[in-house]
Amino acid sequence: MNISRSNQAPQQFDAPGEGGILGMGSNAIVHRVELRPTSSKDGAYDPMEGSKMQHLDAAVKRSFTLSKMVASLESKSEAGMAKRLRLANSLNKHGRVLYFYGLGVALSSNSRNHEEYKFEAVLLSRHQEEFSSYTMKKFMADYTTPPHCVPVEVQGAAQKMHADFSLMKVKELLVSLLSAFRDLTLMGVQAFDFNHLNNVLISRDYRMVRLIDIDGNSKGSIQVPWGGAAGKPDRPLAQPALDVDLHTVLPVVVQQLILGKGRGVSFVGDIVRQIWQARSDEDAKGIIKAVILQNFYPTTTPGTEDKIEKHVFKVTEWFHALLKKHFPWSDWTNDIYDAMRCIDHLPIT
Numbered sequence: 001m002n003i004s005r006s007n008q009a010p011q012q013f014d015a016p017g018e019g020g021i022l023g024m025g026s027n028a029i030v031h032r033v034e035l036r037p038t039s040s041k042d043g044a045y046d047p048m049e050g051s052k053m054q055h056l057d058a059a060v061k062r063s064f065t066l067s068k069m070v071a072s073l074e075s076k077s078e079a080g081m082a083k084r085l086r087l088a089n090s091l092n093k094h095g096r097v098l099y100f101y102g103l104g105v106a107l108s109s110n111s112r113n114h115e116e117y118k119f120e121a122v123l124l125s126r127h128q129e130e131f132s133s134y135t136m137k138k139f140m141a142d143y144t145t146p147p148h149c150v151p152v153e154v155q156g157a158a159q160k161m162h163a164d165f166s167l168m169k170v171k172e173l174l175v176s177l178l179s180a181f182r183d184l185t186l187m188g189v190q191a192f193d194f195n196h197l198n199n200v201l202i203s204r205d206y207r208m209v210r211l212i213d214i215d216g217n218s219k220g221s222i223q224v225p226w227g228g229a230a231g232k233p234d235r236p237l238a239q240p241a242l243d244v245d246l247h248t249v250l251p252v253v254v255q256q257l258i259l260g261k262g263r264g265v266s267f268v269g270d271i272v273r274q275i276w277q278a279r280s281d282e283d284a285k286g287i288i289k290a291v292i293l294q295n296f297y298p299t300t301t302p303g304t305e306d307k308i309e310k311h312v313f314k315v316t317e318w319f320h321a322l323l324k325k326h327f328p329w330s331d332w333t334n335d336i337y338d339a340m341r342c343i344d345h346l347p348i349t
Contacts, residue, residue: 022133025198028063032127035101058101061123069121071218072103078215079103079123085187085214096180097187098201098210099126125212130204136177137197139206140253144260144268161206162262167296167315169206170257171346176209178340184211184242185336191219191243197253219243247333251323258319259288261295275323284324289316314347 022030035058061078063069072079082100085092092099101124110116142150143165147158177200184192192214193199201210260268271291278284292312300308322329322342332342 022059022127023135027065027068028061030059030061030133033058033060035124057127058124059127060104060106061125062106062120072121072123074218076215076218078213079121081189081214082123082125085189092183092187094179094183096176096183096209096211097214098212101125128210131201131210134202134204135198136200136202136209136253139202140197140256144256144263144265146262146264149264158262165206165261167292167311167346168348171343171348172207173202173209174254174257174343174346175340176207178336178343180209180211181242181244181336182340184214184244189214189242194244194246194249197249242336244336246336246339250333250339254319254322258315259291259295263291263295272323275320281320281324285316285320288319289313292316292319311347318346 020032022032024030063072071077074080079102082102085097085100086102104122104124106120106122108118108120110118142158142161145158147155147162150158180200181192181194192211199211199213201212203209255272256265256268259271271287274287275284278287289312292315293308297308297312320326322332325331329342332338
């Protein structure tokens with residue numbers, strides 16, 4: 001395949017088929033393959049035995065250059081981290097971190113000269129159709145784009161997503177995201193790049209996430225025991241902590257989920273500006289309440305008005321406190337567990 005890149009920007013590809021391209025970054029390309037097990041007896045492949053075994057769909061990450069391929073073999077690389085995470089896979093029972101099969105060796109031929117072969121070190125992970133290559137960056141763009149601004153052929157799907165996306169789904173998505181970060185912390189991963197949102201995959205029902213690209217700029221994992229050796233009190237133990245950029249990214253995600261459903265990113269910016277410039281907290285809360293009602297309760301069933309009013313009041317109080325960083329959410333983005341507690345208090349009834 002002849003692949004091109006534009007200004008080092010990842011290229012997205014739809015409807016991958018056999019060997020289809022799932023995505024591409026500046027260092028590597030990821031495509032879909034089907035793995036076939038081989039017989040363990042004398043190393044020969046038995047078609048009859050193989051046909052009884054489950055075929056495995058995998059996403060294969062192939063580095064563009066030899067130097068990147070060699071770097072992927074290091075213990076602090078994504079492949080090295082994948083090896084550690086397989087040993088800690090019991091912590092990943094909910095599947096919030098992408099399952100990695102491990103490191104593999106592939107034999108490929110030159111597309112122009114089939115007599116020329118080369119070996120490649122590749123990273124194998126599980127391919128799941130419901131996630132595919134739907135990144136959080138793409139989801140946030142779909143979520144905030146007004147339906148009339150999307151192509152006609154997908155306007156129906158956009159309208160359905162906006163109609164079905166309730167405050168409960170907002171909370172489920174945020175809880176799944178923060179729980180995935182917590183899983184990485186428990187696994188001893190030292191860093192994760194959350195900054196551009198392309199390292200988070202979203203399920204097609206918008207309820208679950210998968211974390212990918214877990215090398216964290218080659219910071220690797222926290223070694224056990226974390227820090228100083230036993231019997232050396234002058235070297236305090238470092239606590240396991242995931243270095244992830246919550247402070248700048250998470251507030252933007254929350255603001256767009258609450259305020260921006262089908263309204264546009266510029267609308268979110270305008271509303272946030274109005275909230276900060278309001279003459280009083282009560283005026284600011286009035287702005288928040290009006291937008292939440294328009295976004296999540298455009299129509300109401302007779303007899304439910306009081307219940308909705310109480311619910312929106314609680315959500316407004318919560319959102320105003322975290323946006324202005326009022327007590328008890330003055331530092332909710334400084335720590336994953338504080339962020340989880342904050343999201344847990346998003347009042348969904």
